[in-house]
Amino acid sequence: MPWGRPLPRAFFDREPLAVARDLLGRVVTAGGVSVRLTEVEAYAGTADPASHAYRGPTGRSAVMFGPPGHLYVYFVYGMHWCANLVCERDGAAAAVLLRGGEVVAGQELARQRRPAVRSAAELARGPAKLAGVLGLSGADTGADLCRPGAGIVVSAGIPVPEAAVSRGPRVGVAAAGEWPWRFWVAGDRTVSGYRPAARRAPRTTAPGRIAPGSAGGPG
DNA sequence: ATAACGATTAGCT
DNA sequence: GCTAATCGTTATA
Numbered sequence: 661m662p663w664g665r666p667l668p669r670a671f672f673d674r675e676p677l678a679v680a681r682d683l684l685g686r687v688v689t690a691g692g693v694s695v696r697l698t699e700v701e702a703y704a705g706t707a708d709p710a711s712h713a714y715r716g717p718t719g720r721s722a723v724m725f726g727p728p729g730h731l732y733v734y735f736v737y738g739m740h741w742c743a744n745l746v747c748e749r750d751g752a753a754a755a756v757l758l759r760g761g762e763v764v765a766g767q768e769l770a771r772q773r774r775p776a777v778r779s780a781a782e783l784a785r786g787p788a789k790l791a792g793v794l795g796l797s798g799a800d801t802g803a804d805l806c807r808p809g810a811g812i813v814v815s816a817g818i819p820v821p822e823a824a825v826s827r828g829p830r831v832g833v834a835a836a837g838e839w840p841w842r843f844w845v846a847g848d849r850t851v852s853g854y855r856p857a858a859r860r861a862p863r864t865t866a867p868g869r870i871a872p873g874s875a876g877g878p879g
Numbered sequence: 880a881t882a883a884c885g886a887t888t889a890g891c892t
Numbered sequence: 893g894c895t896a897a898t899c900g901t902t903a904t905a
Contacts, residue, residue, distance in 0.1 A: 703886075710886070711886090712886085715902085715903095718901075718902075719901080719902095720901060720902085734886080734900090735899075735901085736885055736887065736899095736900090737884095737887050737888080737897080737899085738885090738899035738900075739897070739898055739899080740887050742887080744886090757886055776890090786887070786888070787886065787887075788887050788888065789887090798900095831886070831887095832885090832886055832887075833886060834885095857886095858885085858887095
């Protein structure tokens with residue numbers, strides 16, 4: 661592998677802010693494609709209103725409560741997958757969302773997986789595109805990235821010096837959106853643009869209607 | 880059982 | 893810049 665040794669589990673067994681900052685420049689390899697990370701976001705489990713783990717373990721967030729160095733892939737907007745790396749000790753529920761990066765190997769495969777993309781810089785710009793070019797989906801949740809011979813790995817890559825690291829609020833996050841827990845490589849074209857949380861559309865259906873079948877359905 | 884919503888993207892103006 | 897697409901997860905009844 662040309663991207664150096666896979667990162668040890670101890671790398672992920674730290675608070676998410678430290679892991680997120682140190683993930684910049686590292687290389688994620690999966691499904692025949694490698695991406696060098698340029699943009700990530702930290703999520704801090706039960707202490708973080710924006711985290712999927714905020715309200716305690718559920719079927720979806722269970723893997724976040726497990727040991728570090730595992731993959732958490734979730735489905736959103738009815739069509740996209742986004743990939744996280746679980747951090748902190750077993751029992752804590754922190755994770756880092758992979759938001760952007762540069763495709764450094766397997767570009768042809770990546771193009772096949774994202775036919776709509778026009779430029780190389782755009783291939784893995786945005787969390788769903790990044791997970792998409794790597795071929796990740798819910799089936800990969802729970803994968804152990806630190807096991808010898810793992811099919812999905814995070815390699816040492818080339819760490820980013822402090823002077824090149826920028827930090828600011830997380831993208832598209834309503835609750836606790838102002839927390840500056842997003843890290844990116846300053847000026848890099850593979851970093852997605854900032855977007856505040858989407859405004860909710862006004863209600864179109866009147867509230868308080870009685871659902872059909874609610875009175876006398878099958879037991 | 881059911882409504883509301885989402886850590887987004889692509890396509891169009 | 894604006895918004896349709898599309899469905900699993902969650903909270904609530």
